[in-house]
Amino acid sequence: MKILVTGGAGYIGGTVAGLLLAQGHEVVVLDNLKHGKRAMVPADTEFVEAELADRETVERVLRGDIEAVMHFAALIEAGESMKVPEIYFRNNTSSTLTLLEAMLATGVNRLVFSSTAAVYGEPEKTPIAEDAKLQPTNAYGESKLLVEHMLTWLHRCHGFKYASLRYFNVAGAMPGRGEAHEPESHLIPLILDAALGRRASIKIFGTDYPTADGTCIRDYIHVHDLAQAHLLALQVLDEEARGGRLIYNLGNGQGFSVREVIETARKVTGCEIPVVEEPRRPGDPAVLVASSEKIQKELGWAPQHAEIEDILTSAWEWHQQRYA
Numbered sequence: 567m568k569i570l571v572t573g574g575a576g577y578i579g580g581t582v583a584g585l586l587l588a589q590g591h592e593v594v595v596l597d598n599l600k601h602g603k604r605a606m607v608p609a610d611t612e613f614v615e616a617e618l619a620d621r622e623t624v625e626r627v628l629r630g631d632i633e634a635v636m637h638f639a640a641l642i643e644a645g646e647s648m649k650v651p652e653i654y655f656r657n658n659t660s661s662t663l664t665l666l667e668a669m670l671a672t673g674v675n676r677l678v679f680s681s682t683a684a685v686y687g688e689p690e691k692t693p694i695a696e697d698a699k700l701q702p703t704n705a706y707g708e709s710k711l712l713v714e715h716m717l718t719w720l721h722r723c724h725g726f727k728y729a730s731l732r733y734f735n736v737a738g739a740m741p742g743r744g745e746a747h748e749p750e751s752h753l754i755p756l757i758l759d760a761a762l763g764r765r766a767s768i769k770i771f772g773t774d775y776p777t778a779d780g781t782c783i784r785d786y787i788h789v790h791d792l793a794q795a796h797l798l799a800l801q802v803l804d805e806e807a808r809g810g811r812l813i814y815n816l817g818n819g820q821g822f823s824v825r826e827v828i829e830t831a832r833k834v835t836g837c838e839i840p841v842v843e844e845p846r847r848p849g850d851p852a853v854l855v856a857s858s859e860k861i862q863k864e865l866g867w868a869p870q871h872a873e874i875e876d877i878l879t880s881a882w883e884w885h886q887q888r889y890a
Contacts, residue, residue: 571638574596574607581743601748637662641654678800680731682733683732693855696814704848704849733856736786738789741884758881761831772845782852785822788872802865817858818856826874
């Protein structure tokens, strides 16, 4: 199959593109390189540097015998989205609509969408199941939820086939490929930067949450496990019994607090890792932990790297090589 991967110069998109190639698929990557890096695009892929909002270019790429799209291109910082929500709606929602219009115009009707657990907001109970209320507490989550609403209607009106995969904190590394953002705001790479002495300390935003140690709890999933789930969703999307519409959570089902992640990182790295406590950030839910029971039952997927120590160990190995 020939597959377009939007955002394929990023951490997750690039990992998925590499696995698609390993499975024998032909891959085209489209990325504007504002946050991704050309080096993250796997060899043997066609690369198109363009904005997703560039309808003409997107249609031209799709007309090149593309059979399905894996859509990762998005801004992802929840905190930033509460300062400049308009940018998130323009980039994540409006640009995705351009992609969807281009897909309809060219007859490409298979999409695997990189959604987020942020669509749930502050959950009423955990682990969170797919039928939980969708009530985002930040503009990032809302920008993704609007895309999910659009996909629902395109499926209903046009028979558009899609999988919406809602995942939590992606972490860990594979040989030669790990988590790196510009600027960096994700917890694990920030912690590892502190371990390497590249920053003076790691900040904890909020120590008064209703959790055991007062810090936020999150569900971390290894990037390889996540990528495998995307490939599996694409594989079954055409199966008549699936109905052409899949919605799954992806997570390891375990929650780890910010303090627990820091303590585990100290163990893995052997470094002190100084901490500075800061006030809460707007829009940060106290607990986000996924129930992946549905995808495990229906598709047979299960995380192979569920322990936070294993995830951190792989990230630490790559992080040291990154700056070697």
